[in-house]
Amino acid sequence: MRLLVARCSATYEGRLSSTLSSGVRLLMVKADGCVAIHADIGAYKPINWMNAPNTLIEDEASWVVTNPKGERLEILIEEVLQDVAWELDLERGLVLDGVEKELQELLADHPDHIEAGLETVQREFRTDLGPVDILCRDADGAAVAVEIKRIGDIDGVEQLTRYLERMQRDPLLTPVRGIFAATVIKPQARVLAESRGIACAEVSLARLRDEDEIHLRLF
Amino acid sequence: MRLLVARCSATYEGRLSSTLSSGVRLLMVKADGCVAIHADIGAYKPINWMNAPNTLIEDEASWVVTNPKGERLEILIEEVLQDVAWELDLERGLVLDGVEKELQELLADHPDHIEAGLETVQREFRTDLGPVDILCRDADGAAVAVEIKRIGDIDGVEQLTRYLERMQRDPLLTPVRGIFAATVIKPQARVLAESRGIACAEVSLARLRDEDEIHLRLF
């Protein structure tokens, strides 16, 4: 990784256009060739950047970065304060835990948290338009498609609507109804879901985890 | 901005949990206190990070970053290869051009670029499901909902469809039709829009800018 601290300005032409006025900034070039211009503010997002794959042509006082999509970042370097390079690890080496996948696993094992009497038939049930998170049967034996989100917003309702539309055509499933399950359901998503006859279930991740632990201890 | 190149490992507990195995990485601390751990790969996104506001407690061999939301990042530092600090600019100094907001402003002022005879009633017209970009009346006085995107793809058509569904229920608006306006409209989006009776309008940002400049000069 190359770390260049320099007074510079820049222009970007690509998905949009931008111009960056002169200032002291950090230019970061990673091993894969991606380039980022950082100010001393703004979370981890750079002011300007070009992701790999790209080509960096370096001149005395200017860098021109182009990529196959036709985007172009030009950096004018006025004064170099530091220019160092280090060999860093190329692996991310990161292990994640507790995202939507976990919620889906917990709810598949404890579908009663979604609705009393519900039983899991299959996770990731395939439709032409993509996988339904959980296919269930309710207390009456009718099919129920469950879409799960950490945060339930409108996109998730649209997704479930598409799946339901598709599943209704399958004589083995129809009539199938939908339940939208999330730890939090946003008001607009609730309005849309209910206008389409889709039920909403807010579930507690903490309660699910507790119950799962108890369950594991018993069996 | 502090730039520390070090062999380190890390754990994060917050919105999820993650563990990062030992490796040589860049630790970046910006003036606002945010912390990022970068590997030599992966666009501009760090492996781990903590955005401001947060608190960094620095020990001999470990950094503990916590924030008011209860998130916690702990970094164990095994070997320091470089530790420098620079005063960078705090301003972004960036001017953007050609984002959706500009397009919306231009089209609201020149709705005839969307369709001849169209007149703007209101920008960001509120519905229960979110704001319609521009509400217009056409040459016959009928309501027209205009959804604007830089790049017109399927999501935008879905969005406009939802708004229209909602607006039809309002006796003051119905019958309302939709127009999907973008600088580029993808083929799939066009097919979907037209199958739903939504018209498509490809507009030229350059032409809009020119016209706007002429307009400003005249008035």
Added chain:
DNA sequence: AGGTGTATGTCGCAT
């Protein structure tokens, strides 16, 4: 402070 929509989103996985 909380909700909503945009993003040069990025990233991973499937087709």
Added chain:
DNA sequence: ATGCGACGTACACCT
């Protein structure tokens, strides 16, 4: 490659 869905999305803007 391209499409699709998740993301510790971040971020600006509005109530």
